[in-house]
Amino acid sequence: MKKRILILGAGFGGLELSTSLSETLGETVEITLIDKSDFFVFGFSKLDVMFGRAAPETVRLPYRSIAKPGVRFVQQTITAIDPVAKRVTTNKGVFLADYLVIALGADYEVGATPGLTEGENEFYTVEGAERLRGMLPDFRRGRAIVGVCGAPFKCPPAPSEAALMLHDFLEQRGVRDQCDITLVIPFTTPIPPSPDSSKALVAAFAERNITFIPTRRVRELSPERRVVVLDDDTTLPCDLFLGIPKHRAPKVVEASGLTEDGWIPVNSRTLETRYAGVYAVGDVSNPGTPKAGVFAEGAARSVASSLIAELSPAGKHQPYAGAGSCYVEFGGGRVARVDVDFFSGPKATGAHREASTELRVEKEHFGSSRRARWFGMRS
Secondary structure, three states: OOEEEEEEOOOHHHHHHHHHHHHHHHHHEEEEEEEOOOEEOOHHHHHHHHOOOOOHHHHOEEHHHOOOOOEEEEEOOEEEEEOOOOEEEEOOOEEEOOEEEEOOOOEEOHHHOOOOOOOOOEOOOHHHHHHHHHHHHHOOOEEEEEEEOOOOOOOOOHHHHHHHHHHHHHHHOOOHHHEEEEEEOOOOOOOOOOHHHHHHHHHHHHHOOEEEEOOOOEEEEEOOOOEEEEOOOOEEEOOEEEEEOOEEOOHHHHHOOOOEOOEEEOOOOOOEOOOOOEEEOHHHEEOOOOOOHHHHHHHHHHHHHHHHHHHOOOOOOOOOOOEEEEEEEEEOOEEEEEEEEOOOOOOOEEEEEEEEHHHHHHHHHHHHHHHHHHHOOOO
């Protein structure tokens, strides 16, 4: 009887895991990939949509394009997870597994920040990015705030990118001089593991007259008073808010008993949970790395190697390296890269690659190569 591998969530982690397993094991196993959505979107594409650099329909990658040996995609909503029995219930049925991998990502707790409205003043959902795309052309004068409402959050460079891209957007429309931009983040520096990247970003903020407020988060929005309130009770005037909502593990994961301190604890090198045959990768887990697609992808490759080692005589486990590279939009058509390593030394390190147009080409290849690998789409 074929071994059943059940993957919950078709983001970076789930897509890379199912692809890696299919490449080596093919039809010798039954791989079921479950997600409630019918399409995938790269996180960085939401910024492109918000600022009008990409049409919404062009960034949606349909899961129906997945055609890999041994892999079946199922669009259903997960309603219960039993990690002991490795039994998963959805809105349409029940699935049993020999191996269970949870890659459901993080959900947004919009209601945790009074005044924050999903789809209206946040850009971390596709709907939010689309709505703001329609609102931004009407912003010609006033105070704009890019603000983080809680930590941890996906893609730590994204707030800095949004502030720099907003500057470019307003400059191109000839209204930058009539607008103020403020960035509020809960970290001491924009990218804590990389002092050089943080220094470059702070310099970019200064050059563009962007006010940078570190070590603070947005606690409340008051549209009537046109202010935001920070967690130290400071109030800032605000005519346009681009927000990053507070993140949380999906409620179905919390109800399963898998979480501790809000996220699923795992062995940082194997991604195993405390339940036999159950793994967790990506934003829903807590291996000691940031919540970002590239780290979910690396974790998925490690889990794939573990499962292949168990199911194939030629397999060998590759420990999760805890390293990855993130691209950072600096505006003006330039992209920087930060290479971060969390496990090799006593503390995390980050190497900075200066922003350039060459790195923009590299970033574009990052996206196109995964579209081809996961969806079979050639650009």
